[in-house]
Amino acid sequence: MDTTERLYYQDSHLTKFDARVLSVSDAGVEGRVAVRLDRTAFYPTGGGQPTDTGALDEARVFECVDEEERGVLHLVEAAHAPEVGALVRGEVDWTRRRDHIQQHTGQHILSQAFVELHGAETRGFRMMSEASEIDLELASPGDAAIEEAVNRANEIVWDDRPVRVHHVTAEEAARMPLRKDSEREGALRIVEIEGFDMSPCGGTHAHRTGEVGLVAVRSWERARGLTRITFVAGARALADYRRANRTARAVAALFSAGRDEGPEAVARLLEENKLLLRRARALGETAARAEARELLEEAMQVSGAGTPGGGARLVAQVLEARDAEGLKRLASALVEHAGTVALLGSREGADARLVFARATDAPGDMNALMREACQMLEGRGGGRPDMAQGGGRRSDLLVEAIEQAASKLSDEP
Ligand SMILES: [Zn+2]
Incomplete structure (x- = not known):
C-alpha cells in the first residue's frame, strides 16, 4: 500500500x-x-x-x-x-513550525505543572492563530493557583531539560508513568521531558525545554465544568507582551500617568463621572422647573370639567434637541402645578418623540391620547391615564399630532 x-x-x-x-x-x-x-x-x-x-x-x-x-x-x-x-x-516553513513547537511543547509542560501542583488533568487542547487553550479539571481555579503552575512551567523551561522521544510497545507503555492514556493501539510514541513528564504524542516537540522560551497565561474562565486556560508560549509570549504593553501605555498616556497607574486613573475618572452625572441630573431638574414656570406663563386656558376654577392650563409644545429623559423631566415639572396638562414633543432626524402628562386634578386620558398620536406618527406608545410616552418615524406630522391631542382635550365634556 x-x-x-x-x-x-x-x-x-x-x-x-x-x-x-x-x-x-x-x-x-x-x-x-x-x-x-x-x-x-x-x-x-x-x-x-x-x-x-x-x-x-x-x-x-x-x-x-x-x-x-x-x-x-x-x-x-x-x-x-x-x-x-x-x-x-x-x-x-520554519517560522511557523517553530511557533507550533513552542506552543505544543509549552502545552505538555503547562499541563504537567497543573497535574503536579493541583492534580488537575488536561481534557482538551486547541492551538489557534493567536493563543492556545487547554481545558483543565481544575475545580477551584484562581489567579494564585494558576500563576503557581505557570511559575513551575517556566522553571522547567529555564532548566533547559532534554525532551526525548521513545517508540515503545503497548506493554512497555503500560509500565511507564504516563500523564494520559493513548487512544492508539500497537506501537506508541512517548514524549518524555526529563524528570517531569511522559505522555504519548505524535506532534512536533522541542529538543530541549529551553526552546519554549516562556509560558504565560493570558486569561482563564469556567467552561462546561472545566477551567479553560488561554496561554501563549515562545515568540507568541513576546508578541503578546508587546501588545499588552502598548495597550497599557496608551491608556496611561490619556491620563499622563505611568504605565502601571492606568487602572487607578480610570477608576478615579469613573468615580468623578458618577458624581458629575448626579450633579447634572440635579441641575437638569432645577432647569426643568424654571422652564416649566416660563412655559406656564405663556400657557393658554382650555376648558375642562372637574378642574379647579373650571379650566386647565395646557402646554402643547415641540422642543428641539431633547432626549427622552429631558422631555419627561420637563413634563413632570409642568404637572407639579395644579390643573396643568403637558403635551410635549421633540424630533431627532426623522424620529418623533412624545410625552403627555397631566396633574392629578387635570382632565384627559393621556394613555388614550398617546395611542392616537402614535398611530398618526406611525409608531407606538402608551402609559397611564396621567403619564404616557411614545414616538414614531413621522416627525413631519409631530405638530399635527400634538394639535390633534390638544383639540381632543378641549372637546372633552
Ligand atoms: Zn506533544
Whole structure:
C-alpha cells in the first residue's frame, strides 16, 4: 500500500528533505491538487496542532491532511504540481513550525505543572492563530493557583531539560508513568521531558525545554465544568507582551500617568463621572422647573370639567434637541402645578418623540391620547391615564399630532 514515512517523527527540526511523488490526485479545491510522497517532513493537521505549510519544489504547500495508514496528503498549487514518479525537494516553513513547537511543547509542560501542583488533568487542547487553550479539571481555579503552575512551567523551561522521544510497545507503555492514556493501539510514541513528564504524542516537540522560551497565561474562565486556560508560549509570549504593553501605555498616556497607574486613573475618572452625572441630573431638574414656570406663563386656558376654577392650563409644545429623559423631566415639572396638562414633543432626524402628562386634578386620558398620536406618527406608545410616552418615524406630522391631542382635550365634556 502507498504510504508516507513521517520524517517529523524522527526529527521535529528537519525542514528540508527529498522525496518521490507517489500520486497526484484531485484535491476537491479549484487550483489545487493532492500530492502523496514516499516520505515527508510536513506535519498534517491533528492532535490540536495545525498543519505545516511550505513548498514542494516550486509548488506552494497550503495544507497537509493526515490519511492515517494511507499517509499524508499535501495540498499544493496545481499550476506547479510535480509529476508522479518525480523526485522533489520539500521545504517546511520554519517560522511557523517553530511557533507550533513552542506552543505544543509549552502545552505538555503547562499541563504537567497543573497535574503536579493541583492534580488537575488536561481534557482538551486547541492551538489557534493567536493563543492556545487547554481545558483543565481544575475545580477551584484562581489567579494564585494558576500563576503557581505557570511559575513551575517556566522553571522547567529555564532548566533547559532534554525532551526525548521513545517508540515503545503497548506493554512497555503500560509500565511507564504516563500523564494520559493513548487512544492508539500497537506501537506508541512517548514524549518524555526529563524528570517531569511522559505522555504519548505524535506532534512536533522541542529538543530541549529551553526552546519554549516562556509560558504565560493570558486569561482563564469556567467552561462546561472545566477551567479553560488561554496561554501563549515562545515568540507568541513576546508578541503578546508587546501588545499588552502598548495597550497599557496608551491608556496611561490619556491620563499622563505611568504605565502601571492606568487602572487607578480610570477608576478615579469613573468615580468623578458618577458624581458629575448626579450633579447634572440635579441641575437638569432645577432647569426643568424654571422652564416649566416660563412655559406656564405663556400657557393658554382650555376648558375642562372637574378642574379647579373650571379650566386647565395646557402646554402643547415641540422642543428641539431633547432626549427622552429631558422631555419627561420637563413634563413632570409642568404637572407639579395644579390643573396643568403637558403635551410635549421633540424630533431627532426623522424620529418623533412624545410625552403627555397631566396633574392629578387635570382632565384627559393621556394613555388614550398617546395611542392616537402614535398611530398618526406611525409608531407606538402608551402609559397611564396621567403619564404616557411614545414616538414614531413621522416627525413631519409631530405638530399635527400634538394639535390633534390638544383639540381632543378641549372637546372633552
Ligand atoms: Zn506533544
